[in-house]
Amino acid sequence: MEVPAMNEHVEFEGKNVQKALEKAAQELNRTVEELEYDVVSHGSSGIFGFVGVKKAKIRVKNNVAAASRIQEDAREQARSLVDKAFDDEEGEPIDVGGEDAVEVAPVDMEQAITDGKAALQRILDFISEGSHIEAEPRNGRILFKVEGGNSALLIGKRGQTLEAIQYLVEKIINKKNDSRIRVMVDVEGYLGARKSNLQKLAAKLADKAKKINKPVTIGQMNAYDRRIVHLHLKDNQEVRTQSIGEGYYRKLVIFPKRRRRGKS
Numbered sequence: 001m002e003v004p005a006m007n008e009h010v011e012f013e014g015k016n017v018q019k020a021l022e023k024a025a026q027e028l029n030r031t032v033e034e035l036e037y038d039v040v041s042h043g044s045s046g047i048f049g050f051v052g053v054k055k056a057k058i059r060v061k062n063n064v065a066a067a068s069r070i071q072e073d074a075r076e077q078a079r080s081l082v083d084k085a086f087d088d089e090e091g092e093p094i095d096v097g098g099e100d101a102v103e104v105a106p107v108d109m110e111q112a113i114t115d116g117k118a119a120l121q122r123i124l125d126f127i128s129e130g131s132h133i134e135a136e137p138r139n140g141r142i143l144f145k146v147e148g149g150n151s152a153l154l155i156g157k158r159g160q161t162l163e164a165i166q167y168l169v170e171k172i173i174n175k176k177n178d179s180r181i182r183v184m185v186d187v188e189g190y191l192g193a194r195k196s197n198l199q200k201l202a203a204k205l206a207d208k209a210k211k212i213n214k215p216v217t218i219g220q221m222n223a224y225d226r227r228i229v230h231l232h233l234k235d236n237q238e239v240r241t242q243s244i245g246e247g248y249y250r251k252l253v254i255f256p257k258r259r260r261r262g263k264s
Contacts, residue, residue, distance in 0.1 A: 009059040009061060010059070010060050011040065011057055011059050012024040012058050012060065013056065013057050014043075014055060015043070015055065015056065016043055017039055017042055017043070017056045017058060019056070020055075020056050020057065020058045021035060021037070024037070024058060024060050028060070030153070034150075035060055036061040037058045037060045037061065038058065038059045039056070039057075039058055039059075040058060040059050041054065041055075041056055041057045042056050043057070108179075108181070109137050109140075109142070109181070111176070112142060112176075112181050113135045113137065113142055115173055115176065116135065116142060116144065116170075116172065116173045116183060117135050117144065119168075119169055119172045120133055120144055120146075120165070120169050120185065121133055123165055123168065123169070124146065124149060124154065127149075127150075127153060127154060127161075128149035128150040128153050128154055130148045130149045131146055131147070131148045131149035131154070132146070132147050133145065133146055133147075134147070140182070141181065141183065141184060142173070142182070142183050142184070143184045144169070144183070144184065144185045144186070145186050146185065146187045146188070147188060151187050151188045151190070154187045155187050155190050158220075158222060158225075159190070159194065159224075159225075160222075162185060162187055162190065163222065165185055166183055166185040169183050169185060170182070170183035194225070194228075195228055198225055198228045198229055198232070199228065199229075199232045201218070201229075202228075202229040202232045202254070203232070205218065205254050206233055206238070206254055209239055209254045209255065209256045210238050210256050213256050214256065215254065215255045215256070216254045217251050217252070217253050218251065218252045218253075219251050220251070221250065221252050226243055226250065226252045229241060230243075230252075238256065239254050239255060239256055239257060240254075240255050241253070241254055241255070242255065
């Protein structure tokens with residue numbers, strides 16, 4: 001749903017008020033309890049459910065609509081931009097716990113943290129109030145830890161909004177630097193939890209591929225998630241991984257390696 005930029009409210013209709021609320025919550029990526037709304041019409045079932053039927057209508061306040069619009073914009077940016085930063089699967093892994101050092105002058109790092117933190121705070125405040133940021137350098141990279149605010153809204157579906165935010169902050173920081181400084185933005189420990197869950201899934205599906213001796217597919221994964229699976233299984237001598245398809249989301253396939261036949 002496209003929310004007009006100048007509207008003070010956005011309206012939703014449904015068979016009844018509850019259905020309209022559920023539709024609004026789904027479109028705006030919020031829970032029903034989080035919606036701020038007024039009931040325009042409770043609707044009418046008409047005569048015998050046929051004649052004079054009218055849908056219920058609610059009017060949702062613009063703070064929710066604006067947040068949804070920001071999230072949709074961020075998703076679109078993620079689709080077209082994030083691949084540029086994260087889609088080189090053979091390149092340097094971007095990992096919160098990475099140990100590969102990147103040489104960055106202390107003064108550049110200090111300024112990058114200041115600029116990045118200010119830019120990130122402005123973005124977060126525009127999407128969800130009450131967010132707090134802590135920043136720390138890690139081996140030439142910067143990790144911004146976000147606490148508070150609406151974490152679900154900041155992360156977005158499959159982490160798309162978070163990726164877009166991260167990409168924009170990295171662009172802002174590196175606009176003033178000759179060398180590229182890698183940036184990670186984490187919300188309420190999402191990246192660590194996501195990595196752990198993906199590693200467990202990768203191990204489980206690798207065992208399945210070996211057991212049935214057939215490829216197993218993980219569908220619609222972004223580049224960062226695919227990289228986690230690739231790295232987790234790269235030392236597994238019984239399977240190999242490969243990304244298949246084009247575009248922002250690709251499938252990742254786990255192939256069982258051919259078993260050598262013993263000599264008779």
